[in-house]
Amino acid sequence: MTTTPRWRTLTRHHLFWPVAVLVVLLLVNVPFTPDFFSIKMTDGHLYGSLVSIVLFGSPLILVAVGMTLVIATGGIDLSVGAVVAITGALTCSYISDQADQDALSGVLLAMGIGLVAAVVCGLWNGFLVARMGIQPIIATLIIMVAGRGVAQLITDGQIITVNSEPYKLIGGGYWLTLPFSIFVVAAVVAVTVALTRRTALGLLVESVGGNAEASRLVGIRSRRIKIMVYVFCALCAGIAGLMISSNTSAADGNNAGLWIELDAILAVVIGGTSLLGGRFSIGGTVVGALVIQTLTTTIYTIGVPTQTNLVFKAAVVIIVCLMQSPKFRAKVFGGGRLGGRFGGKRGDRSTATPADTAATPETVRTMEVS
Amino acid sequence: MAEPLPVLEMTGIVKEFPGVRALSGVDFRLFPGEIHALLGENGAGKSTLIKVLTGVYSLDGGTVTLNGTSVRFHSPSQAQQAGISTVYQEVNLCPNLSVAENIFIGREPTRFGRIQWKRLRREAAELVDRLGLDIDVEAPLSSYPLAVQQLVAIVRSVGTGDADGQGAGTKVLILDEPTSSLDRDEVLELFALMRRLKGEGVAILFVSHFLDQIYEVCDRMTVLRNGTLVGEHMVRDLDQVGLVQLMIGKALDQLEELHDHQLHADVGESLLKADGVGRTGGIAPFDLEIKKGEVIGLAGLLGSGRTELARLLFGADQPDTGKVTIGGKQVSMSAPNDAIAAGVAFCSENRKTEGLVPDLTVRENIILALQATRGWTRPIPVAQRDELVAKYIKALDIRPANPEARVGQLSGGNQQKVLLARWLITRPKLLILDEPTRGIDIGAKAEIQKLVVSLSEEGMAVLYIAAELEEVLRLSHTIGVLRDRKLVAQLANGPEITPTRILETIASGEHQ
Numbered sequence: 001m002t003t004t005p006r007w008r009t010l011t012r013h014h015l016f017w018p019v020a021v022l023v024v025l026l027l028v029n030v031p032f033t034p035d036f037f038s039i040k041m042t043d044g045h046l047y048g049s050l051v052s053i054v055l056f057g058s059p060l061i062l063v064a065v066g067m068t069l070v071i072a073t074g075g076i077d078l079s080v081g082a083v084v085a086i087t088g089a090l091t092c093s094y095i096s097d098q099a100d101q102d103a104l105s106g107v108l109l110a111m112g113i114g115l116v117a118a119v120v121c122g123l124w125n126g127f128l129v130a131r132m133g134i135q136p137i138i139a140t141l142i143i144m145v146a147g148r149g150v151a152q153l154i155t156d157g158q159i160i161t162v163n164s165e166p167y168k169l170i171g172g173g174y175w176l177t178l179p180f181s182i183f184v185v186a187a188v189v190a191v192t193v194a195l196t197r198r199t200a201l202g203l204l205v206e207s208v209g210g211n212a213e214a215s216r217l218v219g220i221r222s223r224r225i226k227i228m229v230y231v232f233c234a235l236c237a238g239i240a241g242l243m244i245s246s247n248t249s250a251a252d253g254n255n256a257g258l259w260i261e262l263d264a265i266l267a268v269v270i271g272g273t274s275l276l277g278g279r280f281s282i283g284g285t286v287v288g289a290l291v292i293q294t295l296t297t298t299i300y301t302i303g304v305p306t307q308t309n310l311v312f313k314a315a316v317v318i319i320v321c322l323m324q325s326p327k328f329r330a331k332v333f334g335g336g337r338l339g340g341r342f343g344g345k346r347g348d349r350s351t352a353t354p355a356d357t358a359a360t361p362e363t364v365r366t367m368e369v370s
Numbered sequence: 371m372a373e374p375l376p377v378l379e380m381t382g383i384v385k386e387f388p389g390v391r392a393l394s395g396v397d398f399r400l401f402p403g404e405i406h407a408l409l410g411e412n413g414a415g416k417s418t419l420i421k422v423l424t425g426v427y428s429l430d431g432g433t434v435t436l437n438g439t440s441v442r443f444h445s446p447s448q449a450q451q452a453g454i455s456t457v458y459q460e461v462n463l464c465p466n467l468s469v470a471e472n473i474f475i476g477r478e479p480t481r482f483g484r485i486q487w488k489r490l491r492r493e494a495a496e497l498v499d500r501l502g503l504d505i506d507v508e509a510p511l512s513s514y515p516l517a518v519q520q521l522v523a524i525v526r527s528v529g530t531g532d533a534d535g536q537g538a539g540t541k542v543l544i545l546d547e548p549t550s551s552l553d554r555d556e557v558l559e560l561f562a563l564m565r566r567l568k569g570e571g572v573a574i575l576f577v578s579h580f581l582d583q584i585y586e587v588c589d590r591m592t593v594l595r596n597g598t599l600v601g602e603h604m605v606r607d608l609d610q611v612g613l614v615q616l617m618i619g620k621a622l623d624q625l626e627e628l629h630d631h632q633l634h635a636d637v638g639e640s641l642l643k644a645d646g647v648g649r650t651g652g653i654a655p656f657d658l659e660i661k662k663g664e665v666i667g668l669a670g671l672l673g674s675g676r677t678e679l680a681r682l683l684f685g686a687d688q689p690d691t692g693k694v695t696i697g698g699k700q701v702s703m704s705a706p707n708d709a710i711a712a713g714v715a716f717c718s719e720n721r722k723t724e725g726l727v728p729d730l731t732v733r734e735n736i737i738l739a740l741q742a743t744r745g746w747t748r749p750i751p752v753a754q755r756d757e758l759v760a761k762y763i764k765a766l767d768i769r770p771a772n773p774e775a776r777v778g779q780l781s782g783g784n785q786q787k788v789l790l791a792r793w794l795i796t797r798p799k800l801l802i803l804d805e806p807t808r809g810i811d812i813g814a815k816a817e818i819q820k821l822v823v824s825l826s827e828e829g830m831a832v833l834y835i836a837a838e839l840e841e842v843l844r845l846s847h848t849i850g851v852l853r854d855r856k857l858v859a860q861l862a863n864g865p866e867i868t869p870t871r872i873l874e875t876i877a878s879g880e881h882q
């Protein structure tokens with residue numbers, strides 16, 4: 001009896017469902033890999049499935065964190081995969097042109113060039129969306145398509161390989177027993193949270209995404225804010241591009257970051273941020289990205305045949321999205337406490353809109369994406 | 371004489387939201403051919419009672435009987451099918467569709483699976499005519515002011531029963547504050563329509579904070595307070611004083627106070643000057659001067675251009691002619707930012723689309739305008755922010771007094787107060803209030819009017835728009851009269867200025 005109210009508060013927390021899904025997915029692995037949760041120390045490095053999930057999930061977390069802010073303003077950025085490719089291509093081709101690929105200054109300069117290119121892409125997206133008023137999905141489609149071509153041009157259609165110790169660190173190296181990229185991700189997440197919650201940026205972003213016209217009428221400079229979030233998103237994608245090319249010591253204009261935009265959007269949605277814009281949760285997005293990465297890992301550990309693994313992934317994604325829908329829970333668990341409660345809370349998004357009860361926006365949109 | 375059987379009976383209705391018990395054991399009945407008022411303060415549970423009836427919210431307890439059979443609707447469309455047509459408090463239409471499409475959305479006349487557009491437009495035009503309205507049904511809904519949108523929502527609900535072969539015909543019509551932004555004339559049209567439907571045996575549930583309207587059209591009333599039933603009475607058995615006492619649980623005399631209050635005389639130096647400011651399709655060029663501490667009220671009929679005038683002074687729309695000077699400096703008015711920087715605040719009449727961000731909390735909505743002026747890099751210090759928010763929640767009596775509550779979950783009247791608080795907190799030099807008391811209960815309305823008076827005494831200039839002429843006259847030093855999108859007169863308020871006099875001015879504007 002006494003546990004019920006506490007359980008309710010817990011289930012009402014916005015991270016409850018994403019975390020629950022993550023835990024379930026992790027547990028699914030245990031029968032197949034009994035030492036799934038164990039972490040070993042070898043050569044001063046920590047190894048284990050959990051470490052690899054975070055390591056391989058790092059680029060996705062970065063891209064998804066940037067995507068969260070864009071989505072919160074009511075936009076979407078399809079170009080992140082192409083930005084990943086461009087950044088990797090530019091950086092690697094610059095490093096490979098160096099006489100001494102191990103020179104730190106050269107590597108830093110190369111990374112700088114790559115990130116500047118990413119920022120330029122972000123500015124372009126922001127310009128199209130905020131200044132020209134083009135629909136975000138169309139505006140960012142331009143770089144999504146053209147950007148891969150640019151990356152190919154930079155690499156001459158080849159896969160450029162580099163052999164640089166300092167560059168290897170960011171995506172494949174270790175520091176203080178952990179993969180270095182975990183620190184990069186932690187830093188970016190911390191900076192994002194500070195940037196949005198310690199300043200008023202988060203509030204203004206949520207306001208612009210929650211009601212654009214009302215935001216204009218209170219004097220929020222929404223154009224500036226939109227440009228900022230597209231630039232920030234591209235910058236995150238750029239860092240992810242560095243990580244991916246560093247991890248493989250190669251830049252592949254064709255395949256680097258391929259389809260990462262869709263995984264990122266999915267991560268954002270699983271994390272509880274609505275594609276309609278408004279309220280966002282960086283923590284939720286990180287969990288969402290981990291869910292997707294865990295799913296990918298799980299597909300390998302439980303040995304789903306390669307040809308069916310996309311179907312498997314889609315099925316899990318559909319289940320996750322359905323579980324997050326209050327309407328669905330209310331139906332399945334019937335009059336049960338959990339379902340009923342939730343139906344009440346999330347279903348009543350705005351005051352008097354009958355349409356809202358017909359289907360939760362989140363569910364509908366996610367289904368489209370997956 | 372035995373009473374006929376009620377068409378609708380709700381017993382022991384309970385509705386809980388997390389942390390709030392919105393309805394606890396409410397009984398309600400509705401008889402065919404009657405107009406039944408549902409009354410109560412802001413947040414009493416009126417809209418919630420309507421929404422649990424029509425299936426917007428699920429029911430936590432109690433029973434609903436329609437025509438003697440027990441029912442429970444799971445969606446508004448089910449209720450509609452069963453003959454319950456509803457106009458919700460927040461107008462809920464698609465602004466970018468045409469008026470005709472809005473009227474028929476979801477039940478378009480079809481033939482062989484295709485929409486018959488001609489028939490749709492013709493029937494929409496007929497329905498609009500029936501209400502005595504002059505609306506182009508092919509124009510997008512967003513091209514009309516809120517009041518017209520409200521009327522379209524009403525037309526839509528009334529029209530439901532008519533579409534042949536669909537639904538059971540309207541047996542119950544529910545109107546949640548349909549008159550909150552209507553002028554006298556439209557109110558009369560609406561009442562005529564309600565009486566006609568009543569004559570046809572339709573049962574009508576009517577929510578309004580205008581007590582005069584209740585006494586004009588209603589037969590019976592049910593009063594709620596804090597989610598509980600306080601009583602059901604015939605309108606003729608209870609006078610206004612008794613009714614108010616039932617609603618708020620104590621006698622109310624502050625209304626009288628305000629009636630005899632004197633406008634303060636110390637209007638200061640010039641604050642804002644508009645020279646030939648106008649906008650094609652909005653309002654003809656006008657000159658207007660607003661002084662410090664002055665309250666200027668705008669009077670005019672629906673569509674006369676009051677809102678349009680206000681929007682130009684705020685830069686919400688950009689004027690194509692003329693110039694605005696504030697405090698001696700010309701302001702470009704290319705965006706609201708310019709006006710806000712010069713000390714102008716604009717509280718829109720349309721709190722849903724132009725005002726609140728429903729997903730944000732009360733606190734966030736209140737500080738939004740102030741934060742916007744500071745830019746994103748300088749958040750308001752937490753202590754100061756919480757103090758300001760607490761102060762205004764208290765001053766305006768926003769309920770629930772919880773700064774963490776989502777604004778979308780507040781009752782309509784309380785949402786309106788949040789919007790007011792947002793602008794009051796910025797301490798503007800000129801406060802433009804477009805229908806600030808829309809949907810606000812009588813007690814709070816008097817409070818807000820008193821607030822306007824005291825703000826102007828402290829030197830704030832106020833531009834006040836309200837559908838109720840008496841409200842405008844009570845507060846304003848000067849009355850700007852608008853007609854057909856033209857500012858036709860500016861009258862200094864005085865004993866000889868009466869609502870009749872204003873109406874005459876509006877009417878004579880025709881001959882000029």
Ligand SMILES: Nc1ncnc2c1ncn2[C@@H]1O[C@H](COP(=O)(O)OP(=O)(O)OP(=O)(O)O)[C@@H](O)[C@H]1O
Nearest residue numbers: 348387392412413414415416417418779781782783
């Ligand atoms: N979706 C919701 N979630 C949580 N609380 C809600 C929700 N809807 C309404 N409430 C609460 O229920 C109570 C009753 O609200 P309701 O909207 O029914 O009031 P009302 O009588 O229509 O008031 P008004 O005259 O201001 O329109 C209020 O305390 C309100 O805050």
Ligand SMILES: [Mg+2]
Nearest residue numbers: 417459781782
């Ligand atoms: Mg209400």
